[in-house]
Amino acid sequence: MTYRNPPTTPRKSATFDDYTLSEIRRAAATGIYDIRGAGAKRKLPHFDDLLFLGASISRYPLEGYRERCDTSVVLGSRHAKKPIELKIPITIAGMSFGSLSGPAKEALGRGATLAGTSTTTGDGGMTEEERGHSKTLVYQYLPSRYGMNLRDLRRADAIEVVVGQGAKPGGGGMLLGQKISDRVAEMRTLPKGIDQRSASRHPDWTGPDDLEIKILELREITDWEKPIYVKVGGARPYYDTALAVKAGADVVVVDGMQGGTAATQEVFIENVGQPTLACIRPAVQALQDLGMHRKVQLIVSGGIRNGADVAKALALGVDAVSIGTAALVALGDNDPRWEAEYNELGTTAGAYDDWHEGRDPAGITTQDPELMKRVDPIAAGRRLANYLKVMTLEAQTIARACGKNSLHNLEPEDLVALTIEAAAMAGVPLAGTNWIPGKNGF
Amino acid sequence: MPATKLSKAATHDHASRIFDLDVSSLRELNQALHALTPGSNETAWEVLHPKGSHSVAVGVDQPVTIDVRGSVGYYCGGMNSGSTITVHGSAGPGVGENMMSGSIIVKGDASQYAGATGKGGLLVIEGNASSRCGISMKGIDIVVHGNIGHMSAFMAQSGNLVVLGDAGDALGDSIYEARLFVRGKVDSLGADCIAKEMRPEHLELLQGLLDRAGVTGVKPSEFKRYGSARTLYNFNIDNADAY
DSSP states (O other), X not given: OOOOOOOOOOOOOSSSOHHHHHHHHHHHHHOXXXXXXXXXXXXXXXXXXXXXXXXXXXXXXXXXXXXXXXXXXXXXXXXXXXXXXXSSSEEEOBOOBTTBOHHHHHHHHHHHHHHTOOEEOBTTBOOHHHHHHOSSXXXXXXXXXXXXXXXXXXXXXXXXXXXXXXXXXXXXXXXXXXXXXXXXXXXXXXXXXXXXXXXXXXXXXOHXXXXXXXXXXXXXXXXXXXXXXEEEESSSXXXXXXXXXXXXOSEEEEEOTTOOOSSEEHHHXXXXXXXXXXXXXXXXXXXXXXXXXXXXXXXXXXXXXXXXHHHHHXXXXXXXXXXSHHHHHHHTTTOGGGHXXXXXXXXXXXXXXXXXXXXXXXXXXOOOHHHHXXXXXXXXXXXXXXXXXXXXXXXXXXXXXXXXXXXXXXXXXXXXXXXXXXXXXXXXXXXXXXXXXXXXXX | OOOBGGGGGGSOOTTSEEEETTTSOHHHHHHHHHTOOTTOSOXXXXXXXXXXXXXXXXXXXXXXXXXXXXXXXXXXXXXOEEEEEEESSOBOTTTTTTOOEEEEEESSXXXXXXXXXXXXXXXXXXXXXXTTTTTTOEEEEEEESSOBOTTTTTTOOEEEEEESXXXXXXXXXXXXXXXXXXXXXXXXXXXXEEEEOOOHHHHHHHHHHHHHTTBOSOOGGGOEEEEEOOSSSSOOGGGGGGO
């Protein structure tokens, strides 16, 4: 036997990992950046890093199935003559017709209505499917103004001025040619089949002083009836919230970087904006500093998955949360039943994010007439309603355990953090200590 | 400046319902206009002392005439649907923004983003218009008697922009299917905007626009036409330096 030197185990670079290498090769081969849907996929400090304390000797709980725990929320009471009243503090975020199929939009409306909450249009105008099936519909006012018209503005229940979104603060909409069908093209006044890259700035206002005048115009057009939301991506949540309040918003929506998009550059999704958890306390602080907490409502979105996330967001001071990605999953997005077809597309159930390509096996992010038949709006709407109700029950379970007779009575004092990062971001103590990083000079 | 038939609208109509913004609030004005129903006999309105107010006569959806006696601030006639609004003065930013139908005539100059995202109707600026005139227009027709500023018709999707004077830099940047007609010089064209042949159908279209805008003494043949080269409609990495 000859002696062989022990071999060196092949070692892959942590910096140049397999994914990074594949991206370099793909860029070199195709000459285009990677475009995809959904939000940030990297691991980020999140609600999982927070825990509730529950009841103890000094705090007594409410009976789980017997004592009432209120879940309702009123949005838009600051200026609107007709504020929105929702049964649950979980709303459906804006997603466009164009990025989503007509049956998917209808299912969102049906599910939200069954659960007693609102749904939202998107960068593509208001469709009859969603107006007809949504008891409460928020109409987005976007830089592109695709399909924006007086009639729809007046038949909306609230108006959301979109300044940015968490997946791409500073980026505009994107809908590639494969999804610009005749109907989508007509609603957007665009030629069929072009790659639509909508504007990132509003065409007729710039900055907070103009925004105030724009909001005045929208109120005048709608006779001061409808709540006006301002939605921002999680960029500068303290100042964005304060400026939105100053501009006259009834509701501020802050969307963290886990918030999804129909399509944008991967580099944008993963590298611009702040995690949802990092956005909440600065936004709440801005409202508190202005004496407007609970007067101007705060909605937070981006990575809300279950009732614990809802409860944690509310405990940190938000009035309601909004879901997009999770709602699509409830409708059937990324369902393993389509695994064979996901494999054909070079992906797997749970990882499919090429929503811009319009070939969604689940029939949700497509304009293909055959694929979209896979969404039964009634059944999918029912699933969404079930999911929303489960989330609500979960949040109530936690709130009662913390002795709260309303979800909105949850407070930061009910929380601790598992990591120093989460403690610093959420402004709650690291578990087992009374240390809040950044507070009291430490 | 060429004569205009529409200047007749400036004559005082004694049957008008007069709304004095020195006495009544903007909100009362807009709500009174929104309360109009089809067939209302209050078809002529006059707004006094606007003094640069924002959002004068926004969201009107009945075919009434509104004469605004003075200059207005932002978004006059925003989302107009069917009414004829004459501003006897100058207009601030976003006059006629997202107009659906009807017409707006500005006797003086207009600030930035005149007619932004307009879906239909006619916007006439008898003076000059500032930058970003017709930005993101989606079917509106805009006729400017004077000059327009830079970045006008940016991302213009549909409709016609007619300029009797000159255009500033980057005209029609990233334009889609809107048509631009400029009689004077153009400082520069934006990405994907090119000069195009003026064919008989364009001369006919332009004559119709000039007639609707009350322009006389100007021939369509004096204009040049600009529109999209359509090279940026589908992304190509070799065009990236065009953006």
